[in-house]
Amino acid sequence: MSSKQQRRLGPSRTGTTHFWHQRLTAIALIPLTLFFVGLLPNLAGATHREFVTLMHFPVTPILLVLLVGVGLWHMKLGLQTIIEDYVHGEGCKLALQITMTFGTVLLGVAGVIALVMLAAMPPA
Amino acid sequence: MADARNRPLSPHLQVYRPQITSVLSITHRATGIVLSLGSVFLVLWLLAAAAGPRSFEIAQDCAGSWLGYAFLFCFSVALFYHLLNGIRHLFWDTGHGFELATATRTGWAVVIGAVMLTAVAWILGLRIVGGL
Secondary structure, three states: OOHHHHOOOOOOOOOOHHHHHHHHHHHHHHHHHHHHHHHHHHHOOOOHHHHHHHOOOOHHHHHHHHHHHHHHHHHHHHHHHHHHHHOOOHHHHHHHHHHHHHHHHHHHHHHHHHHHHHHHOOOO | OHHHOOOOOOOOHHHOOOOHHHHHHHHHHHHHHHHHHHHHHHHHHHHHHHHOHHHHHHHHHHHOOHHHHHHHHHHHHHHHHHHHHHHHHHHHHOOOOOOHHHHHHHHHHHHHHHHHHHHHHHHHHHHHHOOO
16 A cells, blocks of 8 residues: 555545535535525626626625636536546546536636626726 | 456446435436536626627527526526535535435425425516516
8 A cells, every 4th residue: 555545545645635625615605506596586687787787796796706616616526426427438537527627617717707807897 | 456447336326216315316416417507508698798788688588588497497496406405415424314214304305495495586586577
């Protein structure tokens, strides 16, 4: 047994990091989800001007950036587990994990940049 | 190294008789996938808003269409189920609630809670929007 395994990190050398991050993001997502659900009726049918006005309250872009960031992190951890469990064949599994991770990062960057742009838009 | 290829993976689902606990467990994953799909649409919607009023109007028309509302409804059911069952998971992480009777009871509570939260959210939401 290698010394890394003896230091409780196991063969993946990441120990309980995946488990712990999934729980941390889950806890953070409870209030963030409730905020998002409360926000949705205000966004349904809103005009662009109304949406931009809503984004000028600092709390809206701050919580939405957190929702996108923490939510996608949580999503990545969950999808990773689903791929590990149900996709057999090492090549296919690896390809899917890479695609999924890149896709998640792309979504996160796009979402945060869109939110920053919206928060910086001048009031119409 | 030969047995590294034959490591046990997740149970083969088809050999088990469905039970409330196992059905809710797989539903947690299924709703997670629905929410992942929803996050793609959420980011697309934000990008449309960031691009300007014209593209946002198109995005709002899509979201407000019959199909948009159908997807939003599925998304909300998945969201509330995943939220409540996620709290059930966090409760399990404290080491409690594993007795069969308790697991069955909390499972049904999650199902009923998700249905009720969805109903309340849509009734209140549509009232705010002005559809009801």
